[in-house]
Amino acid sequence: MSPWLGLIAMTALGYGVLRLIGLKMEPLESAALGWLIGSVLVTFSLFWWGWLGGWSIALALAMGIFFWAGGRFLKSSSPLESASEGSDAPYYNGSLQSKGFMALVWILIAFQLVYALGCVLWLPTQYWDSFHFWHLRARYFFVEGTLGFGDEAAWTLGGEKIHYPLHLPLLKALLCRIAGEWKDPWALGVDLINFISFIALVYRFMKRACGRSGAAIAVYLTASLPLVGIHLSAGLGDLTVAVFLALSVLFWERWRVREDEKSLALSGFMMAAAAWSKNDPLALYLPVLFLATIFWARAARPLAIFSIGVFLPLSPWFIFKAGTGLGLNPNPADRILEFHPEAFAMFPAEFFSFSGFGMLWILAVPLIFWRTSGEASKSLWPLAWGCLAMVLAVYAFTVNFEFLANSMTVQRSLLQVAPLMAIALAARAMDVLGSRPELIAFGELKK
Structure with a gap:
């Protein structure tokens, strides 16, 4: 069977969920x-089946009923839905009009x-981490068809990094199972498929917020990052977290x-x-959105x-980890927190001496001090900087400082927020x- 049929089936499942909750797009x-x-949803279900067996059907039905009931409730209690869903009016009423510019961007x-x-x-597969921590687990699931609970303890959840979540290994294994054999292009191609889907969503969102030119610039800034180009075929988990x-x-x-x-x-x-892709978001990014919501x-x-x-889909995974003693981090809790003031002197080199992010940080830092009353970046801007601050805090206030000192993982962590x-x-x-149309030198501001 072609993995493309699997892609279509999973897309249809997600589309059905969107229709179920009444989200029109x-x-x-x-x-x-x-x-x-x-x-x-499919990888959640595969985990439930591998853990609970037949009981996973009951869990899936319970989750489905909850999603349906929750969707109906939210649908009936969203008074602005009909007016807002069809609105494409951007916050920014202007648009940089240049067909040549737009063509070049695309x-x-x-x-x-x-x-x-x-x-x-x-x-x-080119990288040790992608082979050892991601594809080796996926290949075990592909070959054995189980999560390894009945095998030797060393192979439980696929072996290495068993405290890592299972979304990517299970998805890679499933696509190769559908293909009938292990194929690196399908294992590596998951990130590319995810990213293309992401680009389409970002373009539509930013078109509403900033017009076509703003959307094209956002997509270009995202897709042109050199480190993104590497990770699109690296088989690691950080780009999926970023998406x-x-x-x-x-x-x-x-x-x-x-x-x-x-x-x-x-x-x-x-x-x-x-x-469900990596542990980092629970500790780093969830608190930012949690506080922003409050x-x-x-x-x-x-x-x-x-x-x-957040917590309903993850609750079976949390229950499983609590029952098996797996944590977010393999290090003991009393060894995690360490203050390293020297980290703050090292951050500029990571931002500006490494070419993996192109001009991103050079462009972003000056705009911190540029005041504007615009609406498009009103919350996106502080939320992005809040997530970045949490990444930096990991290296300044925990034992992960060693990975900043040797530059081993800091760029991957920055990729998550880039x-x-x-x-x-x-x-x-x-x-x-x-707010300053006189700054525009390569197009007209169309009112």
């Missing part, structure tokens, strides 16, 4: 979001994606603007998907909706241009 958005939601994006596709199709984190923030912003509770629940689900809503209901979106920062940077730039 354009066909391209529905397909892109349907794939991301459907693939996560050509550059296409080059990046074609390069990544070539690497996926013709290169094997789900950015979407969680974007749907949170959609809730803030439209007061659409379904978007808030979906924001929580995207955060759960990020945490600050913005100042009410219990939005916080409850967001929390349910797409969100690129989107926020584009929104910020369009807000600045919207």
Whole structure:
């Protein structure tokens, strides 16, 4: 059977969930979001089946009923849905009109994606971490068809890094199972498929917020990051976390603007998907959105909706980890916290001496001090910087300082927030241009 049928089936599942909760989107958005939601739901179900066996059917039915009931409840209690869902009016009323500029942007994006596709199709798994911590687990699931509970203890949950969540190993194993054999292109191609879906969603969101030019700039800034190009075919988990984190923030912003509770629940689900890919989001990014929800809503209901979106899908995984003694981190709790003031002197080198992020940080830092009354970046900008601050705190206040000192993982950690920062940077730039049209040198501001 072709894995493409699996992709279509998972996309259809996610699309059905969107219809179930009454979230209306354009066909391209529905397909892109349907794939991301459907693939996560399928890997959740595979974990339940591997853990509980036949009881997982009852759990899946219970979850389905809850999603249906919750969707109906949110659908009936979102008074602004009909007015807002069909609105494409951007916050920024202008648009940089240049067909040549737009064509150049899309050509550059296409080059990046074609390069990544070539690497996926013709290169094997290249990196030790991707082979040892991601593909080895996926290959075990593919070969054995189980989560390893009945095998030797060393192979439980696929062996290495068993405290890591299972979304990517299970998804890679499933696609290869459908293909009938292990194929590196399908194992490596998951990130590329996720990213293309992400690009489509970002473009539509930013088109509403900033117009076509702002959307194209946001997509280009995200897709052109050199480290993104590497990770599109690397087989690691950080780019998947970046995709789900950015979407969680974007749907949170959609809730803030439209007061659409379904978007808030979906924001929580995207955060759960990020945490189902790696452990980092629970400790680093969830607190940022949690505090933002409290600050913005100042009410219990939005916080409850967001929390349910996060913790309900993850609850079986949490119960499993509590029962087996697995934690978020293999290090003992009393060894995690360490203050390293010297880290603050090392951060500039990681930002500006490494070419993996291109001009991103050079462009972002000056805009911190540029005041604007624009609406597009009102919450995206502080949320992006809040997530970045949490990443830096890990290296300044924990034992992970050693990975900053040897530059081993810090760039991968920064990659998790880089797409969100690129989107926020584009929104910020369009807000600045919207308030200062005289700054525009390469197009007209069309009112």
